[in-house]
Amino acid sequence: MSHHELYLDALLGRMVIAGNNRPVGRLEEFHAEQRGDYFHIVGFAIGSAGLMERLNVSIRALFGKSRGGRIARWDQIDISDPARPRLTCSVEDLADIGP
Amino acid sequence: MHLVRDLLDKAVIDRNGREMGRADRVVLEVGRGSPPRVAAIEVGASALGQRLGPGWGRWAAALLHGFGVDHGQPLRIHVSQILGVTDTIAVDLAFGQTPAANVECKLRRIIRVLPGADR
Amino acid sequence: MSAIVDLVLGVVTSIGGFVEVGSISTSAQSGAEYGFQLLWAIAIAAAMLALLTEMSGRLSVMSKRALAAAVRERFGIHFQVVPLAAELVLDLLLLTAELGGAGIAVKLLTGIGFQWTIVPLAVMVWAILWFSSFAVVEHGIGLLGLVTLSFVLAAWRLGPDAGDLARSFVPSLPAHDGVRYAFLAISIVGATVSPYLLNFYSSGTIEEEMKREDLWVNTATTYGGNMFGALVAMGVLVTSAMVLQPLHIQVDSYEQAALMFVPAFGRWAVTLFALSLGIGCIGAALEISLNTGYLLAQVFGWSWSANKRRDENARFSTAFTVILIAATGIAVLGFDPLRLTMISVALTVVVMPVMVLPFLVLMNDRKFVKDRTNTPIGNAILAGLTLVGALFALIVIPLEVFGG
Numbered sequence: 277m278s279h280h281e282l283y284l285d286a287l288l289g290r291m292v293i294a295g296n297n298r299p300v301g302r303l304e305e306f307h308a309e310q311r312g313d314y315f316h317i318v319g320f321a322i323g324s325a326g327l328m329e330r331l332n333v334s335i336r337a338l339f340g341k342s343r344g345g346r347i348a349r350w351d352q353i354d355i356s357d358p359a360r361p362r363l364t365c366s367v368e369d370l371a372d373i374g375p
Numbered sequence: 376m377h378l379v380r381d382l383l384d385k386a387v388i389d390r391n392g393r394e395m396g397r398a399d400r401v402v403l404e405v406g407r408g409s410p411p412r413v414a415a416i417e418v419g420a421s422a423l424g425q426r427l428g429p430g431w432g433r434w435a436a437a438l439l440h441g442f443g444v445d446h447g448q449p450l451r452i453h454v455s456q457i458l459g460v461t462d463t464i465a466v467d468l469a470f471g472q473t474p475a476a477n478v479e480c481k482l483r484r485i486i487r488v489l490p491g492a493d494r
Numbered sequence: 495m496s497a498i499v500d501l502v503l504g505v506v507t508s509i510g511g512f513v514e515v516g517s518i519s520t521s522a523q524s525g526a527e528y529g530f531q532l533l534w535a536i537a538i539a540a541a542m543l544a545l546l547t548e549m550s551g552r553l554s555v556m557s558k559r560a561l562a563a564a565v566r567e568r569f570g571i572h573f574q575v576v577p578l579a580a581e582l583v584l585d586l587l588l589l590t591a592e593l594g595g596a597g598i599a600v601k602l603l604t605g606i607g608f609q610w611t612i613v614p615l616a617v618m619v620w621a622i623l624w625f626s627s628f629a630v631v632e633h634g635i636g637l638l639g640l641v642t643l644s645f646v647l648a649a650w651r652l653g654p655d656a657g658d659l660a661r662s663f664v665p666s667l668p669a670h671d672g673v674r675y676a677f678l679a680i681s682i683v684g685a686t687v688s689p690y691l692l693n694f695y696s697s698g699t700i701e702e703e704m705k706r707e708d709l710w711v712n713t714a715t716t717y718g719g720n721m722f723g724a725l726v727a728m729g730v731l732v733t734s735a736m737v738l739q740p741l742h743i744q745v746d747s748y749e750q751a752a753l754m755f756v757p758a759f760g761r762w763a764v765t766l767f768a769l770s771l772g773i774g775c776i777g778a779a780l781e782i783s784l785n786t787g788y789l790l791a792q793v794f795g796w797s798w799s800a801n802k803r804r805d806e807n808a809r810f811s812t813a814f815t816v817i818l819i820a821a822t823g824i825a826v827l828g829f830d831p832l833r834l835t836m837i838s839v840a841l842t843v844v845v846m847p848v849m850v851l852p853f854l855v856l857m858n859d860r861k862f863v864k865d866r867t868n869t870p871i872g873n874a875i876l877a878g879l880t881l882v883g884a885l886f887a888l889i890v891i892p893l894e895v896f897g898g
């Protein structure tokens with residue numbers, strides 16, 4: 277199996293595009309599980325504003341409220357072009373991050 | 376584990392508990408039909424510079440090369456060398472094996488000329 | 495017993511270390527131009543500093559990281575570049591001003607021009623950092639700084655009216671030059687709430703290996719030390735108000751400010767003022783220099799500690815040496831230390847939101863502070879004061895600079 281390399285920061289904050297070319301949100305976190313020696317990415321958290329989410333300066337966050345968002349499984353997103361990650365499913369199939 | 380929250384930018388500690396730097400970049404391997412996986416972390420000024428922008432990366436690499444402390448390449452730590460990720464990233468390396476140690480060694484030689492450097 | 499000793503030492507050294515070139519210059523000018531009217535600004539600034547330093551100590555104890563390290567891990571390097579660059583520039587300006595202030599103090603005692611003493615003073619600061627542990631830097635100079643209680647003694651000897659003093663803790667409009675009044679109020683905040691103090695205090699908490707069960711010492715020290723320390727700054731303002739304002743003396747130099755001690759201390763006036771100014775400035779110079787080492791080491795993941803061998807923390811040791819050299823190089827060019835001080839304290843308030851707001855986010859992140867998060871009211875007060883202060887600064891500073 278051939279692999280190519282890319283940097284996590286090349287994906288962080290990128291706008292995820294749905295099949296109809298509409299923006300879904302920005303990649304803000306990558307959920308991983310350890311399997312053997314490697315950490316495999318099992319989910320991509322898609323939020324509203326990328327860097328702003330990480331900066332988290334919203335009033336809600338200062339007072340302890342979370343922001344919501346969606347999670348895409350690794351097979352629901354195509355990151356072969358890191359500058360333009362695309363969903364391979366419909367937006368409705370994505371799980372919610374929850375409160 | 377959450378890669379941004381728990382891995383990226385976290386302090387890297389060697390097998391002796393000494394600070395080695397920070398996980399300035401995380402390298403992923405992406406293949407067809409399998410989940411992307413973390414292959415390595417990169418530590419060093421040139422990695423950090425590249426992350427800020429290609430120009431900064433080249434400048435950092437040239438600066439380090441100019442000081443003769445490395446070949447301008449960051450230290451890449453394969454994921455198999457990561458012993459654990461808690462508040463810090465513990466790795467199965469010794470600080471002395473890294474380019475950052477070259478910087479410390481050069482500065483240490485200068486500092487040891489001064490009295491009190493070993494206090 | 496040890497905790498009590500730590501508390502007493504912490505409060506005493508906070509008092510001794512409270513005033514430096516920024517607070518002396520802003521309080522002296524405020525008193526000379528507006529009498530007691532800006533005492534409320536010192537009170538608010540001290541309260542903000544107490545809140546922020548308590549938070550920085552709590553963050554370090556709970557997360558086992560200093561503030562700069564926590565910002566890097568929580569927000570990433572792209573964000574951190576902004577406050578890091580801002581703090582390095584401000585610290586360089588302020589360190590230059592502190593060295594200049596110390597030079598002026600030596601000039602008051604010896605008559606030697608301040609530019610000639612900058613280099614030996616900087617070498618002395620470096621030598622203290624090089625050969626001393628953290629405790630000596632933090633507590634030794636703080637204890638010497640108790641000489642600044644001269645300002646409190648002078649104010650008491652002059653016998654100000656208690657009613658006038660009490661009324662001055664309520665903000666009021668000035669009778670003249672509102673822009674200048676607002677500028678001085680902002681400058682008082684900028685002089686008191688210096689960004690370097692937050693990371694320095696948080697690094698010091700780690701150096702001293704403070705534990706969770708000692709958090710009450712952190713709270714008592716920060717509130718007690720800063721509120722009592724504010725009395726010294728108020729002493730500067732009151733003394734200046736009672737001596738310089740009636741004579742219409744505007745404080746355009748530290749030599750003029752020294753006149754405020756004459757009625758209270760007679761022939762000891764210049765000596766006491768010079769010692770207070772000099773020790774306050776040297777103490778601040780030590781903290782700012784050491785903090786530069788802490789800041790860069792924590793952001794980039796170098797080994798750091800003032801309690802470890804200098805050669806084993808070579809990059810950390812080099813960092814605090816380099817900033818001292820840079821500040822010395824600027825200071826010997828002869829920039830007016832008072833003017834440099836006023837520029838740096840005013841700029842501090844403008845950049846304060848960039849430093850304080852992420853700090854507030856950290857203080858509400860359980861990953862860092864576990865169950866010791868801020869209260870919503872505490873968040874609201876600090877966020878509000880910081881944003882209002884910055885907004886005022888953005889409006890008032892250009893008016894002050896271009897208006898006169």
